Amino acid sequence: MANRKSLDLIVLLVISMLVVTASAAIYNYMYLEASSIGAEAPLVKFVSGSDATSTLGTNDTYAKITDMAGWPNATRVYEDALRIENLDGDLHSCELMFDSWDGDISNVTYIYVKIFNTVGETQQGSTLSVTTGNSTGTFDLPASTTWYVQWEIKWDGGALSTYTVDVTLMLKVS
Amino acid sequence: MLKLATELLPEFFLFLGIDFFVALSLLTCLMGHFRRTVPYLYEAAAVFGYVNMLMSREFLSTFGEYMRFCYCFLYLALALANIVGINVYLLVSKKQWNIAKIFASSVTFPTILISAFFFSLYGGDTSHVLTAALLSSAMVLGVGIAFLVGPEKMKNWLGRR
Numbered sequence: 001m002a003n004r005k006s007l008d009l010i011v012l013l014v015i016s017m018l019v020v021t022a023s024a025a026i027y028n029y030m031y032l033e034a035s036s037i038g039a040e041a042p043l044v045k046f047v048s049g050s051d052a053t054s055t056l057g058t059n060d061t062y063a064k065i066t067d068m069a070g071w072p073n074a075t076r077v078y079e080d081a082l083r084i085e086n087l088d089g090d091l092h093s094c095e096l097m098f099d100s101w102d103g104d105i106s107n108v109t110y111i112y113v114k115i116f117n118t119v120g121e122t123q124q125g126s127t128l129s130v131t132t133g134n135s136t137g138t139f140d141l142p143a144s145t146t147w148y149v150q151w152e153i154k155w156d157g158g159a160l161s162t163y164t165v166d167v168t169l170m171l172k173v174s
Numbered sequence: 175m176l177k178l179a180t181e182l183l184p185e186f187f188l189f190l191g192i193d194f195f196v197a198l199s200l201l202t203c204l205m206g207h208f209r210r211t212v213p214y215l216y217e218a219a220a221v222f223g224y225v226n227m228l229m230s231r232e233f234l235s236t237f238g239e240y241m242r243f244c245y246c247f248l249y250l251a252l253a254l255a256n257i258v259g260i261n262v263y264l265l266v267s268k269k270q271w272n273i274a275k276i277f278a279s280s281v282t283f284p285t286i287l288i289s290a291f292f293f294s295l296y297g298g299d300t301s302h303v304l305t306a307a308l309l310s311s312a313m314v315l316g317v318g319i320a321f322l323v324g325p326e327k328m329k330n331w332l333g334r335r
Contacts, residue, residue, distance in 0.1 A: 005206070008203050008210065008213065009200070009203050009204065012199050012203055012213055012214070012217055013200065015220075016220070019192060019196060019217075019220045019221055019224050020196055023188075023189050023192050023224050024189065026185075026224075026227050026231055027183070027185055027189050027227065029231065030185055030227075030230070030231050031183055
């Protein structure tokens with residue numbers, strides 16, 4: 001009797017191990033199969049500002065400011081060069097980062113980029129200096145809110161009107 | 175910040191049900207209060223769950239998530255009902271009060287708790303009422319099964335009281 005019970009137990013144990021292992025393998029396989037990478041509408045987009053002309057890319061996730069210029073030995077400020085809008089109902093952490101720049105960069109005294117909640121009001125994050133290549137640090141863009149990107153440009157005293165620089169920045173949204 | 179991975183597939187409930195049936199099969203074999211065929215029936219139920227999972231994988235794109243959730247959760251509810259049923263059977267039909275108490279605290283309650291935990295993880299914040307309702311239903315179903323298993327003994331027991 002005891003032997004029969006032991007035999008039953010061994011048989012059941014073997015079947016159990018097989019069933020559970022096979023089920024776990026299938027679940028794992030299904031989990032991988034179901035975890036596809038999808039596409040969704042962007043939650044943060046760029047909007048043209050009133051102080052400069054911008055070309056916006058598809059879905060407004062890319063912006064190129066085309067008509068900014070600085071003065072030699074004087075700071076020119078574009079308070080509303082570009083805007084960043086949060087379309088989502090939730091807050092998003094953002095960071096504007098320096099990527100690259102080229103052109104007559106040796107003649108630039110500085111280019112500062114700052115984020116403001118409203119033109120001329122409170123600055124959000126820290127100042128991005130293109131000449132040093134830093135970032136604004138992380139700032140929290142509230143739900144359904146638009147913030148303003150301010151550019152401050154100053155050329156060296158000897159800069160000519162033919163001098164240009166191209167600056168590329170990246171906006172990280174999380 | 176630490177974040178829990180909450181993206182459970184509906185088949186997780188199927189997997190949980192298979193585990194419960196397998197555990198029931200081994201427990202009923204060890205306890206000796208049941209016929210020899212009972213553990214094998216539970217093992218067959220676990221194999222049936224495995225076949226369900228295979229079908230679910232084959233028809234992953236055809237079946238909607240709601241349908242998959244329905245049959246997976248039904249399977250888990252059946253497993254829970256059997257656990258509760260065994261507990262009630264031990265208590266009422268076999269009158270093994272001590273064993274029933276141990277079974278309730280070491281098997282029935284943990285399995286219900288685990289199921290409720292994963293169900294609340296799957297459903298998010300809106301499913302608390304549904305969680306309570308479904309688990310209560312499973313328990314009631316289990317009690318009903320116990321009445322079906324030994325109606326005469328139950329009547330006698332209730333009559334004596």
